[in-house]
Amino acid sequence: MNEQPHRPRDHQDSDPSGPASAQDGADALRAETARRLERSMGRLGTAAVASMEERLPWFRRMSAEDRSWIGLVAQSGVAAFVDWFRNPVRGRPAITVEVFGTAPRELTRSVTLQQTVDMIRVVIDVVEGQVDELAAPGGAMQLREDVLRYTREVAFSSAKVYARAAEARGAWDARLEALIVDALLHGDHQDGLQTWGSSLRWTQTPVIAIAGDSGEEDGNKVLDDLRGAARRAGHDVIAGMQGDRVVVVVGVGDTYPEGELPAAAAEPLAGLFGPGPVVVGPAVPDLRASGASARAAVSGLRSAVAWPDAPRPVLAEDLLPERVLQGExxxxxxxxxxxxxxxxxxxxxxxxxxxxxxxxxxxxxxxxxxxxxxxxxxxxxxxxxxxxxxxxxxxxxxxxxxxxxxxxxxxxxxxxx
The missing domain is CATH 1.10.10.2840 (PucR C-terminal helix-turn-helix domain)
Incomplete structure (x- = not known):
């Protein structure tokens, strides 16, 4: 009997049930599930918004415009997931742009981070509730695992969006506060002060101004400390630097008895300024009139050197003689x-x-x-x-x-x- 020569098995002769076929099968399942998801995107987005209406009281209280934007965010989230699910090997999904890029920046002021988390949870619950129906036969586990991965990415992206918005808002607020302080001291833009104050969510009256020096401290740290202390006390606050001089405008509300207001409100803040005098302007009825208080405080600060034994803080009105000698x-x-x-x-x-x-x-x-x-x-x-x-x-x-x-x-x- 003739022996057949030994021939090594070719790669194409491999077991059809091996790893390559398993991967091909998984890819086929993914492709079929992706097609099903794509056909269901509109229905899923609509179901998500309906579920938000039912489960989230804050969503029902929002304006029609903001609800419409959130609906678009939900639709974009579903669409971005389908696109990523179809080809997950491309790496981490660019969720920040794909999901949140549809909404205006102002939406982050209408919706808190916690509310965004609640919204994401509702959308994911809607998708998870229909996994068996949406997935191709045998693909439910694959879809469920990818939904969980995507949920985590959306959560991280949400936190980034709000962190960046907060950072940008903080920088914008600081610039606006500096502009307001400069306008108050120069008597400019009085008609715009109420509008500017509204953009900073200013509500408290009456208003006082406090002026002092930053000393050798970092000026931005002094401003941050003053803002933090004033807000913890329940006050509205605007603060700005002019060289080494720090000017703080504080809306104090009706916390203090009449006659005690300027000194009592300024006392807890005085220690946050650098060394030297701290001068408090007179109380005025609102932010629009606060320029008079700010100018009096700064004038008093310039003149306070003539009264070395002045208390700290000292009222600008107690420095009238020194201010007169300065030519005011x-x-x-x-x-x-x-x-x-x-x-x-x-x-x-x-x-x-x-x-x-x-x-x-x-x-x-x-x-x-x-x-x-x-x-x-x-x-x-x-x-x-x-x-x-x-x-x-x-x-x-x-x-x-x-x-x-x-x-x-x-x-x-x-x-x-």
């Missing part, structure tokens, strides 16, 4: 209006008593002798002066303020005469 016309008018004119209106005895008292080294007896009155009369008149002006003549600081105010008032009277 508004401070001069305010000092005359609030101190000199009340004394003038109360009659000459008070003004005469104050002038003599200040000229005679705050001596009751010397003042009484010069005016030919009893020392108790001098005491009474001095107490009336303190009531009318808020400044005590016998106090060192009070006598300084009163002396400057009286001198300015007399100068104004001479100039007008």
């Amino acid at each position: 016309a508004g401070a001069r008018r305010q000092l005359v209006e609030e101190v000199y004119k009340p004394l003038l209106g109360a009659g000459s005895p008070l003004l005469d008593t104050l002038s003599v008292y200040l000229e005679h080294a705050s001596s009751l007896e010397a003042t009484a002798r010069m005016l030919f009155v009893h020392p108790n009369t001098v005491r009474y008149r001095l107490s009336r002066i303190a009531e009318l002006t808020g400044h005590t003549p016998s106090d060192g600081r009070g006598s300084f303020v009163l002396r400057i105010a009286v001198a300015l008032g007399r100068l104004d009277a001479t100039e007008r005469g």
